[in-house]
Amino acid sequence: MKFFKAVLFLICVLGLSSAFAQSSAELKRRREKLNDELDQLNREYQETASNKKVSLKQLNILKAQINLREEKIVNINSEVRNLDNQISQSNNTVRSLQSQLDQLKKEYAGMVLFAYRNQSAYNKLMFIFAAKDFNQAYRRLKYLQQFGTYRERQAGYIQGTQRDLHVKINELDRDKKEKNNLLANQEKEKDELGKAKNTQVKVISDISKQQGAIKQQQRDVRKRIAQTNRAITNAIAREIEIARREAEEKARAEARAAAARAKAENREPAAPSKTAITKSSTNSQVLNATPEAARLSNDFLGNRGRLPWPVANGQLLHGFGTYTDADGIRSESSGYEIRTAANAPVRAVFEGEVRAIQDVAGAYTVILRHGEYFTSYSNLRSVSVSVGQKVSTKQTLGTAATDPSTGDPTVSFTLSKSRDFQNPKSWLADN
Known part of the structure; x- marks a missing residue:
């Protein structure tokens, strides 16, 4: 019974270890990806730093570096x-295995002592012949045979437990070394983060000396963002109005057809359906008026937190909500401003239909509809889809353009439910 309890305990331990290992592997992959992105940013920053004229591009790279280092520190934690x-689980396992090993050795020592006292063939025969009847004699004979087999098996248990104990001790040592390495890496990242923040302060100070040119760059960026947001908002409003007109016309046509059937059958026409679209219907009802749109809305909502990023690799420059520019001006962001590689493919985060393609400030904006949800992809150099086209998840929509104001290849991404912009953080998977 003790042996089976021990086996059950080991199975539970191995299951927990597997869960930890999987999570640790994912964290390690994320840390390696962050290292690659930091290396790329370091190379780009060195290129911009060689230019004596400080630019917003340098500041944006520094911001991206700081964000990545902070994320890496959280990842290491x-x-x-x-x-x-x-380590705690391994310590518990080592103690349990040591206790089991001590108990097995104690039991084995008792068996060895018993075997030693009864090692002669004479004693064994006397043990059998002393039985009261034939059945008891037979059971005693089988007992002696099974006792030898059990002793061999017990020796095997001892050897197996010793091996398990050795493996766990090695794992424990390895985990402790890995933890020490991670803590050292974390301290290094904290130092680098401090240096990056100090450099950022210096760059901002240098930028302030070029206030005229920098402020113009900032105004250009804000102007582009404002133009893009207006274009997206107007396009979504038009889509809702088109959907409402189509749904109302469909409802009226169905009502006329129902009235004609009732007249032909000489009966009163049925009352209008409660789901029929009218002028008082909400935007959500309008956009989910068809079964296909309702299904797409549910599928989109069901993938909340798992949607892929609009670019395969990128760093977040500005998140959703209020942020402050280098010159201290507070601005509002309706989505994500993502820094990526030049000419990087920009992809759909979910299946849907292309509803609008607009030229805004010399770059393209693509708007997709996913039932009652809309996503937009702005600052594209080129577009590879057309209005009315159905697209699949991760399908390429176009390529990222370089912002002429900052010299950065960036993509602006928004996600809205009807006309209400959502924070992409709660919808997109970890990049």
């Missing part, structure tokens, strides 16, 4: 917590 759990 999660790895350390995982390792702490694994």
